[in-house]
Amino acid sequence: MFEILEKKVWLPEEPRIVEFLVKAPEIARAHRAGQFVIVIPVEGGERIPLTIADSDAKAGTISLVFQEVGASTMLLGRLEKGQTIPHVAGPLGKPTHIEKFDGAVVCVGGGIGVAPIHPIAKAMKAAGNHVISILGARSKNLMIYEERMKTASHEVKITTDDGSYGAKGFVTDALKGLIDGGTKVGCAVVIGPPIMMKFTCKVTEPYKIPTFASLNTIMVDGTGMCGACRVTVGGKTKFVCVDGPEFDGHAVDFDEMMARQRQYLPEEKLAKDRCASGRGTCQTV
Amino acid sequence: MPEQNAKVRAKNFQQVTTGYTEEMAQLEAQRCLQCKKPTCTIGCPVSVPIPEFIKAITEKDYAKAVAAIKRTNLLPAVCGRVCPQEMQCESKCVVGKKNEPVAIGRLERFVADWEASQGAAPVPPTPKKTGKKVAVVGTGPGGLICAGYLIQKGHDVTMFEALHKAGGVLVYGIPEFRLPKAIVQREVDYLIKLGCQLKTDFVVGKTRTIGQLMDEDKFDAVYIGVGAGLPWFMDVPGENLNGVYSANEYLTRNNLMKAFEFPNADTPIKRHKNVAVVGGGNVAMDSVRTALRLGADNAYIVYRRGMEELPARKEEIEHAQHEGVQFKILTAPVKVIGNKDGWVEGLECVEMELGEPDASGRRRPIEKKGSNFVMKIDAVIPAIGTGANPLLAMTTPDMQFNKRGYIVTENPQTGRTTKKGVFAGGDIVTGAATVISAAGAGRQAGMAIDKYLSDGEWWDPNAPPPPAAVPAAK
Numbered sequence A: 001m002f003e004i005l006e007k008k009v010w011l012p013e014e015p016r017i018v019e020f021l022v023k024a025p026e027i028a029r030a031h032r033a034g035q036f037v038i039v040i041p042v043e044g045g046e047r048i049p050l051t052i053a054d055s056d057a058k059a060g061t062i063s064l065v066f067q068e069v070g071a072s073t074m075l076l077g078r079l080e081k082g083q084t085i086p087h088v089a090g091p092l093g094k095p096t097h098i099e100k101f102d103g104a105v106v107c108v109g110g111g112i113g114v115a116p117i118h119p120i121a122k123a124m125k126a127a128g129n130h131v132i133s134i135l136g137a138r139s140k141n142l143m144i145y146e147e148r149m150k151t152a153s154h155e156v157k158i159t160t161d162d163g164s165y166g167a168k169g170f171v172t173d174a175l176k177g178l179i180d181g182g183t184k185v186g187c188a189v190v191i192g193p194p195i196m197m198k199f200t201c202k203v204t205e206p207y208k209i210p211t212f213a214s215l216n217t218i219m220v221d222g223t224g225m226c227g228a229c230r231v232t233v234g235g236k237t238k239f240v241c242v243d244g245p246e247f248d249g250h251a252v253d254f255d256e257m258m259a260r261q262r263q264y265l266p267e268e269k270l271a272k273d274r275c276a277s278g279r280g281t282c283q284t285v
Numbered sequence B: 001m002p003e004q005n006a007k008v009r010a011k012n013f014q015q016v017t018t019g020y021t022e023e024m025a026q027l028e029a030q031r032c033l034q035c036k037k038p039t040c041t042i043g044c045p046v047s048v049p050i051p052e053f054i055k056a057i058t059e060k061d062y063a064k065a066v067a068a069i070k071r072t073n074l075l076p077a078v079c080g081r082v083c084p085q086e087m088q089c090e091s092k093c094v095v096g097k098k099n100e101p102v103a104i105g106r107l108e109r110f111v112a113d114w115e116a117s118q119g120a121a122p123v124p125p126t127p128k129k130t131g132k133k134v135a136v137v138g139t140g141p142g143g144l145i146c147a148g149y150l151i152q153k154g155h156d157v158t159m160f161e162a163l164h165k166a167g168g169v170l171v172y173g174i175p176e177f178r179l180p181k182a183i184v185q186r187e188v189d190y191l192i193k194l195g196c197q198l199k200t201d202f203v204v205g206k207t208r209t210i211g212q213l214m215d216e217d218k219f220d221a222v223y224i225g226v227g228a229g230l231p232w233f234m235d236v237p238g239e240n241l242n243g244v245y246s247a248n249e250y251l252t253r254n255n256l257m258k259a260f261e262f263p264n265a266d267t268p269i270k271r272h273k274n275v276a277v278v279g280g281g282n283v284a285m286d287s288v289r290t291a292l293r294l295g296a297d298n299a300y301i302v303y304r305r306g307m308e309e310l311p312a313r314k315e316e317i318e319h320a321q322h323e324g325v326q327f328k329i330l331t332a333p334v335k336v337i338g339n340k341d342g343w344v345e346g347l348e349c350v351e352m353e354l355g356e357p358d359a360s361g362r363r364r365p366i367e368k369k370g371s372n373f374v375m376k377i378d379a380v381i382p383a384i385g386t387g388a389n390p391l392l393a394m395t396t397p398d399m400q401f402n403k404r405g406y407i408v409t410e411n412p413q414t415g416r417t418t419k420k421g422v423f424a425g426g427d428i429v430t431g432a433a434t435v436i437s438a439a440g441a442g443r444q445a446g447m448a449i450d451k452y453l454s455d456g457e458w459w460d461p462n463a464p465p466p467p468a469a470v471p472a473a474k
Helices: A025-030 A071-078 A111-126 A146-152 A171-180 A194-207 A254-261 A265-276 A280-284 B022-029 B050-058 B062-070 B076-082 B104-117 B141-152 B181-194 B210-215 B247-255 B282-293 B314-323 B391-395 B435-455
Strands: A002-011 A017-023 A036-040 A048-056 A061-067 A087-092 A104-110 A131-137 A155-160 A185-191 A211-214 A230-233 A236-239 A246-248 B133-137 B156-160 B197-199 B221-224 B274-278 B298-302 B326-328 B331-338 B344-357 B363-367 B373-376 B379-382 B422-424
Touching: A002 A061, A025 A048, A025 A061, A025 A087, A036 A061, A048 A071, A048 A087, A048 A111, A061 A071, A061 A111, A071 A265, A104 A111, A104 A171, A104 A194, A111 A131, A111 A146, A111 A185, A111 A211, A131 A146, A131 A171, A146 A155, A155 A171, A171 A185, A171 A194, A185 A194, A194 A211, A194 A254, A230 A246, A230 A254, B022 B050, B022 B104, B050 B062, B050 B104, B062 B076, B062 B104, B076 B104, B076 B181, B076 B435, B133 B141, B141 B156, B141 B181, B141 B221, B141 B435, B181 B197, B210 B221, B221 B435, B247 B282, B247 B379, B274 B282, B274 B373, B282 B298, B282 B314, B282 B379, B298 B331, B344 B379, B422 B435
Parallel strands: A104 A131, A104 A185, A131 A155, A185 A211, B133 B156, B133 B221, B156 B197, B221 B422, B274 B298, B274 B379, B298 B326
Antiparallel strands: A002 A017, A017 A061, A036 A048, A036 A087, A048 A061, A211 A246, A230 A236, B331 B344, B344 B363, B344 B373
16 A cells, blocks of 8 residues: 655646656666556556656655546545555666766647656766756646656756746747757657657657657556557567656657557547446545 | 256356266265275375265264365365365275275365355364474465465465466366366465465565575475476467367366356357367366357267277266267367458368377377368367467576476475476476376475475485396396
């Protein structure tokens, strides 16, 4: 059982964005930037992958940020400070490759993807890199983790689709502006919606900037057993849970990945509607 | 043995066979000749004293029968259901030379179920504590047997499980209709009653490494029984289309996550109408029969050799046939065909014929050129085997793995790896095999670990191999 020590609601409107500070000493001690956990929000519930947004080995805590987009995340969001999450397993996946790059490291986070990119920015900075972060959201109220990213980076650039905060436009515009403006980029890391990752990788490709995309695919066990998370990278099938979650963004078949992510849309909708009306396991929380 | 009507059971997840009644068990047990040199016991990977437990049945002393089995096998309710007895104990039965062999597996199941019907299993007296700590990594059949053996020798045992439920393949792989999960839970509960600790949601290699378990957490010995769970795919075009599932994914969704109850369970599964399962082993049979139960109109086994060569248990093949599974034998998939939305709509196959026997002793399938045809299919489930998960190899640099990722051990009797104090057995050493062979390896390792904890002796993995035995002169 994993106790929720703090709960913060970043976005109160639905679908809400919620952050938990969770007591998980063994996971916190082992966690490295880029890794994720599998969470079961309620006994009998789904196993859902969530990237770790922060960890504190001394305090024995990890931070998890999620948006209530489906029944399982809605269930998770109902838990309050002092309650427990029945199952959290990890840290899973390979850690981000951290080194001192020749040129700035650009961390690109889109929407809720800003949270999981936070430990990567932190680790890249600690390794002596000049870290520039580009944070994107549809509008100002959806911008999360800005203060923490300012601490974890040397420079932060902000874009919103509607121009309600920072520069109007997409993260790709800011990234292109940075490169064309003469900034030497040693490596880029991107986490966010698949379409945003796809186009971010397209920006860096002609410049041959090594770009790592952290993929969030459908998973069941998260430990290499089911293969549900598979993705084609450079023509080869890879498992996101054990070979990833980060891959060479220029080699990922994003279109196939997006099609695979849509596999359970009708079921997800059915479960969400039932949850909203208080049926299924939603009754138990 | 009585079983549910094939048409009825093909639509539910309840047990196919309902087990012997007491009268049936009595009649069957009396067929045993009580051989002085029991060849059946030799055929059993864990050496169950078979004549002894069958004699106890004839005396109606079922408690004595269970106790006899449990001396060497703590999982009789499981093994009585899923062991390939026809290839093991029953294949060696003397009665079987002229008639049907004694149904040892069914008798084993009968006494295990009798024990379950009596309420909680009696807990043997606690042995004297040795003060030694053993970590058992993986709670499949091998891990459970090993843990049970060691706790009874007085060692402290902690079992580590990556998933949220203990049981390994017994809970995620084998369907409810063949092995009810309540039975596995009962065995796990029994181990906990004996004093074993269980840590679920604990991924050894990630949450803690093997090295950390030994150096920091002070475990005196480690048993690795993590299985070989990484699914193999067919390496044909279209394999990542929507509607292609590894057998592990399909079975895990349904068994461990109870997706057949969706939306009352949270994990979904697709109820496809035309399903092709590629492969011919027990996992393939479990998958195809699950597809039927989820409402498939056509559920096919696509297998590149003939009916004779199917590696699955005969009983499972017959059950599948009775339930309506269609066998496309001498057929191999070459391509998965998708529609414009990325979903499977067909499976292109080629006909095969059998040539000369290959290294495995089975006749090698050869493609009939130009015999390609397309099956109308909306789901494809490769059940063609599994390999070693790389998690432990990536995080245990001071232990030797072979080229295919399996752990190198001294020999099957000891299970000693190249890292002192670490033992391994089951599929992670041999490659994918059966529940009972994993249980056998767990028992052997249990004995070896117990010995190591008393004498501390190890082997030198770098020593030159002993000279080959010289054939005796004629």
